[in-house]
Amino acid sequence: MTEFTPTDRTKVRRKPDRGKYDWDTIYAILDQAFVCHVGFIADGMPIVVPTNYVRVGDKLFLHGSTASRLMKTLGSGAPFCLSVTLLDGIVFSPTATGHSVNYRSVVVMGKAEPIEDPAAKLAAMRDFVEYVLRGRWATVRPPTDQELKGTMVLAVPLVEASAKVRVGFAVDSDEEYASGAWTGVLPFKWTPGEPLRDPRGNQSVPVPENIQRYTRPQ
Ligand SMILES: Cc1cc2nc3c(=O)[nH]c(=O)nc-3n(C[C@H](O)[C@H](O)[C@H](O)COP(=O)(O)OP(=O)(O)OC[C@H]3O[C@@H](n4cnc5c(N)ncnc54)[C@H](O)[C@@H]3O)c2cc1C
Numbered sequence: 005m006t007e008f009t010p011t012d013r014t015k016v017r018r019k020p021d022r023g024k025y026d027w028d029t030i031y032a033i034l035d036q037a038f039v040c041h042v043g044f045i046a047d048g049m050p051i052v053v054p055t056n057y058v059r060v061g062d063k064l065f066l067h068g069s070t071a072s073r074l075m076k077t078l079g080s081g082a083p084f085c086l087s088v089t090l091l092d093g094i095v096f097s098p099t100a101t102g103h104s105v106n107y108r109s110v111v112v113m114g115k116a117e118p119i120e121d122p123a124a125k126l127a128a129m130r131d132f133v134e135y136v137l138r139g140r141w142a143t144v145r146p147p148t149d150q151e152l153k154g155t156m157v158l159a160v161p162l163v164e165a166s167a168k169v170r171v172g173f174a175v176d177s178d179e180e181y182a183s184g185a186w187t188g189v190l191p192f193k194w195t196p197g198e199p200l201r202d203p204r205g206n207q208s209v210p211v212p213e214n215i216q217r218y219t220r221p222q
Contacts, residue, residue: 008027014165022168022170040054040055041054041055056136078158083115084116089109097180098182102180173187
């Protein structure tokens with residue numbers, strides 16, 4: 005198998021030609037980012053909360069304080085939906101309604117499983133750090149037992165997932181292009197700025213090469 009089977013819930017109906025289900029596309033989007041927005045029902049109300057994730061094989065891991073509503077709700081087995089979006093450009097069209105954005109986005113639906121085994125939890129915490137910056141784990145203090153106890157780690161099996169990808173220019177008819185407005189795409193790239201040294205840090209440590217030249221995916 006190299007792709008997710010679209011289900012009733014994950015089949016892209018609006019602009020279905022933009023829908024993708026193959027692992028390569030979906031994993032590439034997930035691995036570029038590390039922030040998702042999780043939608044779930046809490047106290048009868050829908051809520052969407054941004055949080056970090058890491059993808060390890062066919063799973064996403066989420067982590068957070070054991071006191072967090074997000075973690076408690078998902079940890080109880082409540083169904084949820086999460087999405088990840090990469091903005092690639094603004095699409096300027098000759099018409100007001102033809103404006104759009106180029107993007108790559110993923111929607112995942114499912115239920116999470118709490119990771120209880122301390123060794124597996126520690127391994128997931130390592131994955132979190134390494135996913136953001138490869139090689140970082142070896143340079144920092146690992147979590148204490150107390151810190152691990154206060155952290156909930158959830159595994160989300162990637163089973164129901166879809167991607168939607170928009171590329172290219174506006175799709176207005178040729179007649180619309182007679183207007184005087186500039187049309188085209190303004191590309192957007194997510195690039196890191198200059199590292200800022202923490203004044204409380206060890207001033208003799210040079211900025212590591214992998215931070216100076218940070219790229220994603222790691
Ligand atoms: C940055 C960005 C900006 C957007 N702006 C707009 C906007 O202004 N107006 C607008 O109508 N739409 C916009 N979209 C598209 C929007 O995400 C939906 O695809 C669209 O609104 C259709 O929604 P629907 O519920 O009818 O989709 P349906 O096609 O009915 O959704 C069915 C299933 O398809 C999958 N799916 C749908 N959309 C996505 C997606 N984006 N990524 C991954 N899987 C998906 C999900 O699994 C979903 O459950 C934007 C998308 C992005 C990423």
